[in-house]
Amino acid sequence: MGDVADLIRLTGVSATGYHGVLPAERRDGQTFVADVVLHVDTREAAAGDRLDATVDYASVAVRVTEILAGAPADLIETVAERIAAALLADPRVSAVDVVLHKPQAPIPVPFTDVTVEIHRDRATPPAVPAPGVLDLTAGAGVPDVVAPPVAPLPPAPLPPAPMPPAPLPPAPMPPEALAPMPTWSPLSDAPEPPPVAPLPPAPAVAVAPVGGVAVGAVPVGAVPVGAVPPTIADLVLPTGAASSGAPGPEVTSPLEAGPAADPFDVPALVPDPLDPAAGAPADAALPGPGGDAPAPRGQHAAAPPPSDRMDVAPEAPVQAVLALGSNVGASQDTLRAAVRALADVPGIEVSAVGPLARTAAVGGPEQPDFLNTVVLVGTVLSPRALLHACLEVEAGLGRVRAERWGPRTLDVDVIVHGSTIGVTDDLELPHPRAHERAFVLLPWAQVDPGAVLPGLGGGPVAALAETAPDREGVRWVNLDWWTAG
Ligand SMILES: Nc1ncnc2c1ncn2[C@@H]1O[C@H](COP(=O)(O)OP(=O)(O)OP(=O)(O)O)[C@@H](O)[C@H]1O
Numbered sequence: 001m002g003d004v005a006d007l008i009r010l011t012g013v014s015a016t017g018y019h020g021v022l023p024a025e026r027r028d029g030q031t032f033v034a035d036v037v038l039h040v041d042t043r044e045a046a047a048g049d050r051l052d053a054t055v056d057y058a059s060v061a062v063r064v065t066e067i068l069a070g071a072p073a074d075l076i077e078t079v080a081e082r083i084a085a086a087l088l089a090d091p092r093v094s095a096v097d098v099v100l101h102k103p104q105a106p107i108p109v110p111f112t113d114v115t116v117e118i119h120r121d122r123a124t125p126p127a128v129p130a131p132g133v134l135d136l137t138a139g140a141g142v143p144d145v146v147a148p149p150v151a152p153l154p155p156a157p158l159p160p161a162p163m164p165p166a167p168l169p170p171a172p173m174p175p176e177a178l179a180p181m182p183t184w185s186p187l188s189d190a191p192e193p194p195p196v197a198p199l200p201p202a203p204a205v206a207v208a209p210v211g212g213v214a215v216g217a218v219p220v221g222a223v224p225v226g227a228v229p230p231t232i233a234d235l236v237l238p239t240g241a242a243s244s245g246a247p248g249p250e251v252t253s254p255l256e257a258g259p260a261a262d263p264f265d266v267p268a269l270v271p272d273p274l275d276p277a278a279g280a281p282a283d284a285a286l287p288g289p290g291g292d293a294p295a296p297r298g299q300h301a302a303a304p305p306p307s308d309r310m311d312v313a314p315e316a317p318v319q320a321v322l323a324l325g326s327n328v329g330a331s332q333d334t335l336r337a338a339v340r341a342l343a344d345v346p347g348i349e350v351s352a353v354g355p356l357a358r359t360a361a362v363g364g365p366e367q368p369d370f371l372n373t374v375v376l377v378g379t380v381l382s383p384r385a386l387l388h389a390c391l392e393v394e395a396g397l398g399r400v401r402a403e404r405w406g407p408r409t410l411d412v413d414v415i416v417h418g419s420t421i422g423v424t425d426d427l428e429l430p431h432p433r434a435h436e437r438a439f440v441l442l443p444w445a446q447v448d449p450g451a452v453l454p455g456l457g458g459g460p461v462a463a464l465a466e467t468a469p470d471r472e473g474v475r476w477v478n479l480d481w482w483t484a485g
Pocket residue numbers: 387401404405406411412413414415425426427428429430431432433
C-alpha cells in the first residue's frame with residue numbers, strides 16, 4: 001500500500017476555532033482552514049466500486065472540522081498535527097499532508113494568509129496523539145479558556161459585489177454531514193460528540209420587526225447549528241413590513257425609487273421658521289429622560305427656530321442609516337441591546353438590521369476585532385436629535401469615551417439622514433469616513449443592495465465597499481443574527 005501514489009485531496013475545510021496565544025483569539029475565535037491529502041491505495045475500492053473499501057471524504061471533512069473547532073491550542077502546528085494523527089488513525093491511510101491556514105491571524109501588517117504544512121506517515125508519525133486518544137489521558141486536552149458553548153459555523157465568505165447570495169462554506173460535504181456540526185464544550189472534548197440536531201432553517205425574511213423580538217444571549221461568533229444563511233434578497237426588508245406599529249419608510253435605493261418616493265427626501269434644509277410644518281427643533285423631538293414622545297406634529301409653531309439645518313426635523317419619516325460597532329465586552333449582546341434601545345426611541349422605527357461582521361480594527365491603537373453591523377431606520381427626528389439618541393444609547397450601554405478610535409463597548413454613528421449633507425461643529429452628514437469603511441459599507445450593501453451614499457466621495461454603496469481599504473479585514477460572523485437570536 002505504501003508504494004501506491006493514489007491521493008484523496010480535500011481542500012478548504014473551514015471552521016471557527018479558538019487557537020492562538022492571544023486572549024482575544026481564545027475569546028473571539030477566528031476562521032481556520034485545512035487542506036488535507038490522504039495517501040490511500042484506491043484500487044480495491046475502484047475495482048469493486050465500494051465506498052467501504054476507501055476513505056469516505058465526507059467523514060474526513062467532519063473529523064477535520066471537529067478538530068478545527070475543538071480544543072484550543074496555542075499553535076497551528078499543533079492543530080495540523082492533531083489532524084494528521086486523526087487521519088492516520090485509519091489504517092488504510094499510509095500518509096497524510098496537512099496544510100493549516102490561519103488567514104485572520106493577528107499580524108500587524110497586511111497579509112493574505114499564514115499556513116503550516118506537514119507530511120506525516122508511518123515512518124514519521126505525528127507528534128501528538130489523535131484527539132480522542134489524547135482526551136482520555138487525565139487532564140490532557142482540557143482547554144484553558146471558556147469558549148462559546150455552541151460551535152460556530154465558519155463565517156460565510158464575502159460574496160463578490162454587487163451582492164449575490166452569500167455562498168455556503170466550501171467543504172464538499174453532503175447535506176447530512178453539513179447539518180450536525182459537532183458541538184465543542186469547554187469542559188469536555190469528547191472523542192465522539194453526540195450529533196446535534198439541526199435547527200429549523202432560517203426564516204425566509206431575516207429582517208424582523210423589532211418590537212417583541214425575543215433577545216437571546218448569543219455568544220459572539222456563534223451561529224445556530226444547522227441554520228442556513230439567508231440569501232441577500234432575504235435580508236432586504238419588504239416595504240411596509242418593518243415596524244410593529246405604523247408602516248415604516250420604504251427601504252429601497254434612491255436609485256430605484258421615483259422622485260416622490262425618494263427615501264432620502266427631506267424638507268428644505270433651512271426651513272421657514274414661520275412655517276409650522278417646516279421642522280421641529282431638536283429638543284422637541286428628542287426623547288426626554290423619561291422617554292417622552294417627540295412633540296406632536298403641528299404643535300411646534302411656538303418653539304424657537306432651529307439653530308441650523310441639523311435641527312430640522314423632517315415632515316415625513318426619512319431613512320437614516322446607523323452604523324454600530326463594538327469590540328469590548330459581550331459585543332453581540334451589546335449590539336442586540338443597542339438595536340432594541342434604538343427601536344425604543346420615540347421617532348425612530350427600525351426597519352432593517354444588517355448582518356453581523358467581524359472586522360479588523362481600522363485606525364487607533366492595536367485592539368481586538370470589532371463586531372459591526374448597520375441598522376436602517378425611518379425617523380422623524382432631526383439629524384441632531386438622531387445623533388443625540390445614538391449618543392444616549394451608547395451611554396446607556398456603558399460607552400466611555402477614552403481615546404479616539406480606541407476600543408469601545410459601543411459606537412453608534414449616523415451615516416446618513418435622508419439626503420442631508422452638511423457639516424456643523426457636532427455633526428457631519430453623511431458620516432465623513434463612511435465612504436471608505438468596509439465595516440460600514442459591506443453590511444449596508446448586504447441589507448440594502450441598491451443603497452447610494454450621497455455627497456462628495458459617495459456613490460453606490462456596494463461599489464464603494466469593493467474598493468474600501470479595510471475590505472479584506474471583514475468577515476461575516478452571522479448573516480441572520482438578528483432574527484436567529
Ligand atoms: N455622522 C456622525 N455620526 C456620529 N458622530 C458624529 C458624526 N459627525 C460628527 N460626529 C461627532 O463625533 C463625535 C465623536 O464621535 P465618536 O467618539 O463616536 O467618534 P469615533 O466613532 O471614535 O470616530 P469616527 O467618527 O471616525 O467614527 C460625536 O460626539 C459627534 O458629535
